[in-house]
Amino acid sequence: MRIEISSSGIRMTNVPDKEGLSDERVYYVYEWYIKEDGRVFYIGKGKNNRYKQDKNSFFMDVKQAFDCDVRFVEKGLTEYEALVLEEELFARRESDGHVLTNINTPNTSGVFGTPVDYEYMTTPQVEVTRIDQEYFGIEQKKFDKISIDALLKTYIYKMTCYGLGNLYFKNEEKEFIQQQICEKRINELSQEVKDFIESRGGRLYRSKAKSIKSIIIYGGLLHDSYQQYKDEGLEVYHLIDVLKYIREH
Template identity: 30%
Template sequence: MSFLNKLFGSKKQENKPVNQDETKELLEQRKEKELVEGTNNENSELESTINLESLGDLITISSGPVGVSTGSTATDFYVYEWFIKETGEVFYVGKGRGNRYKAFHEKAYEAEKIREMYDTDVRFVGKDLTEDEAVELESQEMTRILNETNDRLTNRIIPFFTKRGNGYDRSSNTPSFQFEKAPTLYVNEIEEHYYNLKPQLFDEVNLENLKAPVFLNWSIDEQVNTIYGGNVEKYLGETKNLLLKNGSKVLKSQYAKSTTAWIYIGDESVTKYNLVQKLALDRIGRKIPTYHLIDVWKFLKDNIGEFPPVPTTDALININPTHNRVPLEEIKNLNDWSKGYDEGMPYWEEGNKERKKGNLERAIELFDLARYNGYEAPALYKSYVMAFRKLKDYDNEIAIIDEAIERSQTTEGGVNGTFILEIKERREKALLLKKKV
């Protein structure tokens, strides 16, 4: 037996389903849809809750079940788990009735892929259960596996406060982020363990491929900001400016026929990288050289010279917005994000419908109400910006972007780097448009 077989379990060689090709195609289509649209593998009805229990003067925190009862009165529910025969590794835990345990799970992409690759089986953890008992036992079994074994579960939603997470975290072999050093295209624990995928380097920069690049601002978070010392705008601005001064054209469309390179600002997974390269091959007939911004920045610095100053237009333009928005300090639910979401989000939804119909003034009135009631999601500010741009109200567009940047940097949960970078670019465009008026 080979080393990989010992480590990962033997791949299926016989007893494969008759519709193997159709199954594989369906799985790949499902995976592509999830990566492009950002959907989850699990049922949308699943959720995880936190229970707070008072014991005298103490408060204990525990995880509630990951499943939700539908109210069924049946008593023939069961909890099952799929495992690899050779190694005994459990990779999926579920509950159901009837033939659920052996049915194709369309939303459990990774689990089905493992069933396709390996010789697997199923066993029951409990039978003849009420639905509530099955929900509880399912969570208990996930907790046991994550606390007492090294098995990688493919369940997207797991109980809180387990010793390990599910297998969707970056592999422990992923290099850590470092200042002015490009990251790798990463893999998660499931991909590394079951599929033998490894982290991958970005391509080496070639000057010929910088004639018409597209910058991709995906996956920019506080960890990624380590690469730029918290100042991604400096590196992005200097790189774009030097490219433009040397005759390059920065494109917007990722799959434009004239695209010569993709330049990632954040990091990305090997799986999604492979997917977008496949889409490029399908749409424009070739794969695209893929670089990281920090590598391009270093290449230009070493081969072309020092970066010229990045021009700014703020000092040359007066911003005088006219609006009826209340000051930030008068916003309701300012320190209660959840309540602000509940009370403000319906106004944003209605406003976005009006914006799409072309009723821009009414849309802005509804956005103002959403904001006043405490809704502060990036979606609100994106909608504001699109409405003001359509109205050519650049003063208000710039003002609302400045507010969005200010609030996003103080929001609980940290800075949304991708959002900030996107709206800062829109701000620069709005300044240029205002200058032309």
């Protein structure tokens, strides 16, 4: 990723300098679309049979759910020309309202859209990608309501604390909270949960054992992961909801 300055303004780009790129005019830019309504869901560049190859999981979800086809936007390009056109097409299609399954799309919204802005001790919602919303009609939902029976056999899912500072610290100036400090805070809160559960004859498991009835998340969670846990028969709680439940009981 680099910054490119031109007469039209400043933009971020993934396109490298021409040096080192192929001058052979064997490259093309292509796009996958849904036949029924023409929605474009993937843009790429390549040569030979690259356009036929499967892409990421978001691409595969859409491709398998709809009747789709692929078309060439332009052929006979150098590698640099193809990269430039590919990026320009990202912005053009997004501007026209198409939602792309490409992971890396400079100057566009991307699969995940705007990052979640956490608020102090406020439970976030289960997140959905722009793909979930656009193609499958999935909306954000709340974490599950606490059931004491499921809470007494639970497991806290270990994840990175990066970016969670605002969730667990009062930080009006939005200063960066180091991950080590955040981890220490999570450990303290986890101990509070453990003490509560054990005082009522339950168990906080160290790993995802077969006998657990719920799982506790302390950061964000995508809908696909939420649904996977539900399919496994688990209740899915957020640590903040669990702490509020504990303090009320």
